[in-house]
Amino acid sequence: MAKNYWLVKQEPEAYSWTTFVKDGKTAWTGVRNFLARNNLRSMKKGDFVLFYHSVSEKQVVGLAKVEKEGYADPTATEGDWVAVDLVPVKTLGKPVTLEVIKADKILKDMLLVRQSRLSVTSLNKEQFEHLMKLAETKC
Template sequence: MNYWLMKSEPKIYSFDDLKRDRETVWDGVRNYQARNFLRQMQVGDLAFFYHSNIAFPGLVGLVRVVATLADPTQFDPNSRYYEPKSTPECPRWQTVRVEFVETFPLISRETLKQEFSTEELIVLRQGNRLSVMPVVEKVALQILALANSKIAQS
């Protein structure tokens, strides 16, 4: 199993939206590096859900990859993510379907900065715009321990 971090702005799609929906396709990613990370994801992998572009950004929960697939938005001419050169036989953009696993109290960006270096956690790098990035197992286990300690404190 691998670990990942998936970033979304709550006004676009929040963790509460996922909790309500139970599953979602992580569509519309149009960055080649993020796409390559999506291609590496496997069913069963876990991902931390990160809220960005808000007053208090940070990790808010955990999701699990339940399917890998071609991003359906690339085939929809009415989508802003339409890719006319993509075909079902040769898609340019891959994605995953994820399911809600658990919510945990906010682990703020500031807390993450205190606990991890920018080499350990890509999301902390200045100017990082990736919506999907890997998290090494050692760091993932530390994040899960932080989440569990926050749950115990509440």
């Protein structure tokens, strides 16, 4: 079965990669954008998810996996919102900055660059593998 690849964004001041690793698991909740919600719905158990520190750092810092597929977001008081459970896999050997991503011919068209406000985006296999190479990290 083919894997899908994703990128989630979070402000490190709100929920950092380090905190995620310490927690060992998290419910990815609070997404209130329809496209991002649809991306959460498309996530399958075992899919790889890159963790991006937004705002202050602007860099990909970790690799996670989907542990539990989409379910009703418990933080939503109304609407049809979705959450997934993620588990950390490993810290990247070398963070990959937004500056590097924008300058790279393979990565410059990522949704992270084209739709910068979207908190959950898909990646194609080539983009994922290239990011992992730049991060000097093996899955």
